Amino acid sequence: MQRSGLKQKIEHLLRFLSGGFLNTIFTYTIYFFLKLVINYQWAYLFAYIVGIIFSYCFNAKIVFKVKYSWKVFSYYPLIYIFQYIVSSLLLYILVEVEYLNDTVAPLIVILIITPLSYFMNKVVLLYKTS
Numbered sequence: 001m002q003r004s005g006l007k008q009k010i011e012h013l014l015r016f017l018s019g020g021f022l023n024t025i026f027t028y029t030i031y032f033f034l035k036l037v038i039n040y041q042w043a044y045l046f047a048y049i050v051g052i053i054f055s056y057c058f059n060a061k062i063v064f065k066v067k068y069s070w071k072v073f074s075y076y077p078l079i080y081i082f083q084y085i086v087s088s089l090l091l092y093i094l095v096e097v098e099y100l101n102d103t104v105a106p107l108i109v110i111l112i113i114t115p116l117s118y119f120m121n122k123v124v125l126l127y128k129t130s
Helices: 003-034 040-063 070-097 105-127
Strands: none
Touching: 003 040, 003 105, 040 070, 040 105, 070 105
16 A cells, blocks of 8 residues: 555544544534433434534545535435444443443444444545545
C-alpha cells in the first residue's frame, strides 16, 4: 500500500471516530432525556433517526469530503436500518436478558457496532458518489 493511501485511510478513520464521538454525545443526550418520559426503545429510535441525519452530513462533508447527494442520502438510511435492527437486538439482550442498566447498555452497543458502521459508510459514501 502506498504511503499516501495509508495516510488517507488513517485520516478518514480518525475523522470518522471524531464524528462518531460527537454523534454519540449528541444522540446519547437525546436518548437519556427522552427515556425519562418515554420507553427506552422509543427513545432509542428517535435518537437514532436524528443520529442518521447528523452522521450523513458529518461523514459526507468532513470524513470522506464528498458532495451532498440525494441519491447517496437515499442509500444512507439503509445502513442505519440494518444497524438499528442489530443494535436494537443487542440492546434488548443487554437490558432484558443480561439485566444491564438501560443507561449503560447503549454505550456498549455503540462499541460493538462502530467497525461495521465505518465499513458501510465508506462503501456508500465513496463508491456510490463515483
